[in-house]
Amino acid sequence: xxxxxxxxxxxxxxxxxxxxxxxxxxxxxxxxxxxxxxxxxxxxxxxxxxxxxxxxxxxxxxxxxxxxxxxxxxxxxxxxxxxxxxxxxxxxxxxxxxxxxxxxxxxxxxxxxxxxxxxxxxxxxxxxxxxxxxxxxxxxxxxxxxxxxxxxxxxxxxxxxxxxxxxxxxxxxxxxxxxxxxxxxxxxxxxxxxxxxxxxxxxxxxxxxxxxxxxxxxxxxxxxxxxxxxxxxxxxxxxxxxxxxxxxxxxxxxxxxxxxxxxxxxxxxxxxxxxxxxxxxxxxxxxxxxxxxxxxxxxxxxxxxxxxxxxxxxxxxxxxxxxxxxxxxxxxxxxxxxxxxxxxxxxxxxxxxxxxxxxxxxxxxxxxxxxxxx
Amino acid sequence: xxxxxxxxxxxxxxxxxxxxxxxxxxxxxxxxxxxxxxxxxxxxxxxxxxxxxxxxxxxxxxxxxxxxxxxxxxxxxxxxxxxxxxxxxxxxxxxxxxxxxxxxxxxxxxxxxxxxxxxxxxxxxxxxxxxxxxxxxxxxxxxxxxxxxxxxxxxxxxxxxxxxxxxxxxxxxxxxxxxxxxxxxxxxxxxxxxxxxxxxxxxxxxxxxxxxxxxxxxxxxxxxxxxxxxxxxxxxxxxxxxxxxxxxxxxxxxxxxxxxxxxxxxxxxxxxxxxxxxxxxxxxxxxxxxxxxxxxxxxxxxxxxxxxxxxxxxxxxxxxxxxxxxxxxxxxxxxxxxxxxxxxxxxxxxxxxxxxxxxxxxxxxxxxxxxxxxxxxxxxxxxxxxxxxxxxxx
Amino acid sequence: xxxxxxxxxxxxxxxxxxxxxxxxxxxxxxxxxxxxxxxxxxxxxxxxxxxxxxxxxxxxxxxxxxxxxxxxxxxxxxxxxxxxxxxxxxxxxxxxxxxxxxxxxxx
Numbered sequence: 001x002x003x004x005x006x007x008x009x010x011x012x013x014x015x016x017x018x019x020x021x022x023x024x025x026x027x028x029x030x031x032x033x034x035x036x037x038x039x040x041x042x043x044x045x046x047x048x049x050x051x052x053x054x055x056x057x058x059x060x061x062x063x064x065x066x067x068x069x070x071x072x073x074x075x076x077x078x079x080x081x082x083x084x085x086x087x088x089x090x091x092x093x094x095x096x097x098x099x100x101x102x103x104x105x106x107x108x109x110x111x112x113x114x115x116x117x118x119x120x121x122x123x124x125x126x127x128x129x130x131x132x133x134x135x136x137x138x139x140x141x142x143x144x145x146x147x148x149x150x151x152x153x154x155x156x157x158x159x160x161x162x163x164x165x166x167x168x169x170x171x172x173x174x175x176x177x178x179x180x181x182x183x184x185x186x187x188x189x190x191x192x193x194x195x196x197x198x199x200x201x202x203x204x205x206x207x208x209x210x211x212x213x214x215x216x217x218x219x220x221x222x223x224x225x226x227x228x229x230x231x232x233x234x235x236x237x238x239x240x241x242x243x244x245x246x247x248x249x250x251x252x253x254x255x256x257x258x259x260x261x262x263x264x265x266x267x268x269x270x271x272x273x274x275x276x277x278x279x280x281x282x283x284x285x286x287x288x289x290x291x292x293x294x295x296x297x298x299x300x301x302x303x304x305x306x307x308x309x310x311x312x313x314x315x316x317x318x319x320x321x322x323x324x325x326x327x328x329x330x331x332x333x334x335x336x337x338x339x340x341x342x343x344x345x346x347x348x349x350x351x352x353x354x355x356x357x358x359x360x361x362x363x364x365x366x367x368x369x370x371x372x373x374x
Numbered sequence: 375x376x377x378x379x380x381x382x383x384x385x386x387x388x389x390x391x392x393x394x395x396x397x398x399x400x401x402x403x404x405x406x407x408x409x410x411x412x413x414x415x416x417x418x419x420x421x422x423x424x425x426x427x428x429x430x431x432x433x434x435x436x437x438x439x440x441x442x443x444x445x446x447x448x449x450x451x452x453x454x455x456x457x458x459x460x461x462x463x464x465x466x467x468x469x470x471x472x473x474x475x476x477x478x479x480x481x482x483x484x485x486x487x488x489x490x491x492x493x494x495x496x497x498x499x500x501x502x503x504x505x506x507x508x509x510x511x512x513x514x515x516x517x518x519x520x521x522x523x524x525x526x527x528x529x530x531x532x533x534x535x536x537x538x539x540x541x542x543x544x545x546x547x548x549x550x551x552x553x554x555x556x557x558x559x560x561x562x563x564x565x566x567x568x569x570x571x572x573x574x575x576x577x578x579x580x581x582x583x584x585x586x587x588x589x590x591x592x593x594x595x596x597x598x599x600x601x602x603x604x605x606x607x608x609x610x611x612x613x614x615x616x617x618x619x620x621x622x623x624x625x626x627x628x629x630x631x632x633x634x635x636x637x638x639x640x641x642x643x644x645x646x647x648x649x650x651x652x653x654x655x656x657x658x659x660x661x662x663x664x665x666x667x668x669x670x671x672x673x674x675x676x677x678x679x680x681x682x683x684x685x686x687x688x689x690x691x692x693x694x695x696x697x698x699x700x701x702x703x704x705x706x707x708x709x710x711x712x713x714x715x716x717x718x719x720x721x722x723x724x725x726x727x728x729x730x731x732x733x734x735x736x737x738x739x740x741x742x743x744x745x746x747x748x749x750x751x752x753x754x755x756x757x758x759x760x761x762x763x764x765x766x767x768x
Numbered sequence: 769x770x771x772x773x774x775x776x777x778x779x780x781x782x783x784x785x786x787x788x789x790x791x792x793x794x795x796x797x798x799x800x801x802x803x804x805x806x807x808x809x810x811x812x813x814x815x816x817x818x819x820x821x822x823x824x825x826x827x828x829x830x831x832x833x834x835x836x837x838x839x840x841x842x843x844x845x846x847x848x849x850x851x852x853x854x855x856x857x858x859x860x861x862x863x864x865x866x867x868x869x870x871x872x873x874x875x
Binding site for chain 2: 037038040041058059062063064065066067068069093094095096097099119120123124125126127225228229230231232233234235278280281282283301302303304305306322325326327328329360362363364366369370371372373374
C-alpha cells in the first residue's frame with residue numbers, strides 16, 4: 001500500500017459533513033456546473049477564482065434528442081446533489097436545450113443550496129465570470145462548513161468501476177475490492193458498481209444473481225446492449241472469454257439488488273446496485289457521482305490517471321509494474337494490500353486525506369451519451 | 375487585382391494563419407494532462423481536449439483518428455505533440471506519423487512511460503517548448519486569398535440569422551470563391567427542409583445523390599430515437615428567437631454558404647480541397663463538434679453567425695462572430711466581431727458581405743477575434759453512438 | 769436584404785408568403801397595410817416572430833421564402849402570431865413513427 005492513514009482512526013470511523021436529507025458528505029465543495037459545452041470554460045474560470053469551488057466541464061447539453069437529452073439533464077441534476085457538494089452554481093449559455101434555470105430548479109427542489117446564471121442573460125462571458133464568482137462566494141458563505149459528525153463504513157455509498165479484464169485486474173485487484181465491498185455491505189453501507197459491457201455475454205448468469213425486483217430492469221439493459229456495438233470493445237471481447245465468476249469479482253459474492261439508471265441518484269437501501277454505465281472511467285465516475293457515491297474505487301491495469309471533480313478516486317492496480325512505474329498516481333498496489341488495509345485507507349480518504357488524483361488535481365467530467373448529436 | 379494576406383508557409387506548401395503547437399490527446403484518459411501541458415507551456419500551445427474512450431467501436435474510432443489527424447495537419451499547426459496513456463486502441467505513433475507526412479515536426483509522449491501524471495505534464499511542457507523552438511522562426515509571407523479554406527457555421531440562431539447574418543456571410547463566401555478559395559459549410563440537420571434548394575445547385579448527380587442521402591440519414595436519427603426533432607433542432611433558443619421549425623431554420627441557414635454551385639459533400643473531418651469552391655461537410659448541427667469537423671478538414675478561419683449570442687471559439691482556428699441581431703450586438707459586444715444587423719436597417723448585403731470578407735483577410739493576417747482574445751476555445755469530437763451504427767451500415 | 773419591408777415593421781420574403789417576420793416588438797392592435805387590404809395584429813408579437821398575413825386553415829401549409837416551413841395545427845386568423853403553438857414541422861417527426869406512436873399509446 002502506498003499511503004498510510006494520517007492519524008489513528010477508531011475502527012473504520014471518519015469525520016463527515018452533515019447534509020440533512022442528503023445524508024453525509026466526505027468533501028465540502030461548491031460545484032460550478034455548466035449546463036452546456038458552451039459555458040464550460042466560463043464555469044472553469046469561475047471555479048478557478050475560489051478555492052472551495054470545483055467545476056464539472058463537459059461536452060454536451062445541446063442538439064440532443066429525447067432520451068439522450070434527458071440523460072444529460074438528469075446527470076447534471078444528479079451530480080449537483082451529490083452529498084460531497086455543499087451547493088451548486090449552474091452556468092448556462094441561454095439558448096441551449098438543457099436550460100441552466102431548469103437544472104437549478106430541480107436542484108432547489110432537492111434542497112440543494114443553488115444559484116444560477118447564463119452568459120446570454122448577463123450579457124457576455126466577461127460579465128458571467130465576474131457575476132459567477134460573486135454567486136459562488138456567496139454560496140461558500142451560506143453553505144460551506146456545515147456541522148460534522150462521526151461516520152462509519154455503513155454510512156458510505158461506495159462507487160466501483162473495474163476498468164479492464166486483464167488477469168491482474170480480475171485475479172488480483174477485483175477480488176481485493178470484492179472483499180472490501182463485502183465489508184461495506186456487512187456494515188450496512190451501499191455499493192454501486194459501474195460497467196455493463198462485461199455482463200452482456202453472461203446475461204443468464206447475471207440474471208440468476210439478480211434480485212427479483214431488479215430482474216426486468218437488468219434484463220432490459222443486457223438485451224439492449226446485446227444488439228449494439230459496445231462502448232468499450234476491449235472489455236466486452238475479453239468478457240466473452242472469461243467465466244461469470246471472473247467478471248464479477250468486485251461484487252463480493254453479492255447479488256444485484258437494484259439497477260440504477262445513469263444520472264439518477266440511487267434509491268436502494270443496502271447491498272450492491274448495478275449502474276447502467278460504460279466501463280470508461282471518466283463516464284462511469286460521473287454516473288457513480290450522480291448515483292450518490294461518496295468516492296470511487298477504480299481498478300486499473302493501465303494506470304488511467306484521471307480523477308473526478310466531485311468524488312475522490314482511489315486507484316487500485318493488480319499490476320506490480322504499473323504500481324511501481326506510476327507510484328504517485330496509484331493509491332493501492334493490490335498485490336501487497338489486505339482488505340483491512342484497503343478499508344483503512346478508504347476510511348482515511350473519507351476522513352479528508354487526499355487520494356492520489358486529488359493530489360495531482362487532474363480530473364475529467366464526462367457524461368455518457370445514448371443518442372446522436374443533431 | 376489579386377487579393378492577398380500574410381500567412382505561415384509550411385514545408386508541404388500549405389499556408390497557416392496562426393503558428394501553434396497543437397497538443398493532442400489520443401483519448402479522454404490523456405485529455406486533462408494535455409490541457410495542463412498547453413496551459414502551462416504558453417499561449418502558443420493549443421490543446422484539443424476531448425472525451426473519446428480508450429477502446430471505441432471501429433466506426434467511432436476511425437472517426438476519432440480522422441479528426442485528430444486532420445487537426446494535426448491543419449495549416450495553423452506548425453508542430454504537433456500527441457499525448458497517449460499508452461494502452462488505447464488508437465496507435466499514437468501511427469497517428470503522429472500520419473500528421474508528420476504534412477512535413478511538420480511531431481512528437482509523442484506516453485503517460486505510462488513517464489512515471490505519472492505530473493511527470494507527464496513536465497515532459498510534455500519541455501517537449502512542447504522544443505517543438506515551439508523549431509517553428510518560432512517561421513515568418514509570415516504573402517499568399518493569395520485562393521489559399522484560404524473558410525469554414526462557416528451558425529449557432530444560437532434566431533430569425534435574424536436567415537435575414538441578415540447568414541446572407542452577409544454568404545456574400546463573403548461568394549467573394550472568396552470567386553477569388554479562387556474554398557468555402558465550407560456543414561450542419562446537415564440544418565439542410566432539412568431546404569435540401570432541394572442545395573440539391574438544385576450541385577455540380578453533378580453524384581453530389582446531388584450523396585447530399586440527399588446524407589440529409590435522409592440525419593432525419594432518420596430522429597426516427598430511431600422515436601422523437602420529434604424539435605428541441606434538438608430548432609433549439610429552445612432558436613424558437614425563442616422566432617424560428618418555429620427545422621424547415622424555417624434550414625432555409626435561413628443555407629444562405630451562409632453563398633450562391634455558388636455546390637461542388638461536393640464530404641465526411642466529418644475529411645480533407646477539404648484547396649481552391650475547391652463551395653464544399654459541404656456532413657456534420658451534426660451541434661456547433662462545437664461541427665466547427666471541429668471543418669477545422670480537422672483544414673479550414674484556417676471560421677465565421678460563426680449567431681442571433682442569440684453564442685460565445686464559443688476553437689483552439690486551432692480563429693472564430694469570427696457575426697450577429698444580425700441588434701440587441702445581441704449591443705448586449706454582448708465583448709464577444710462579437712461583426713455587426714450584421716445593419717442589414718435590417720437598410721445596409722446592403724453587399725456592403726456587409728464586403729465587411730465580412732475584409733475581416734476574413736484581416737484575421738488571416740493576424741488580427742485576433744474576440745474569442746481569441748478571451749481564449750474561448752471549445753473542442754469536442756462527434757462520437758458515433760452505438761445506436762447510430764445500424765443507420766450507417768456498420 | 770431580400771424581401772420587402774412593410775411599414776418598417778414587417779419583412780415579407782416573397783409575394784407568395786402567408787406570413788411575415790416582424791422587425792420590432794409589435795403590440796396588439798397594430799394595423800399593417802398590405803397591397804390589397806390591411807390586417808390588424810390580434811396580439812403582441814415579438815421581434816423576429818411571425819404574423820399571419822391572411823386566414824390559414826388547419827392543415828394548410830405555412831409559406832416563408834416561398835417554401836413550406838410547416839403546417840398549421842389549427843385555424844389561424846390574419847394578424848395572429850404564428851409559432852410552435854399553431855405551426856408544426858413536417859420533417860424529423862420521429863414521434864410519428866409506428867414504434868413511437870405505439871410507445872405513446874402504452875404510456
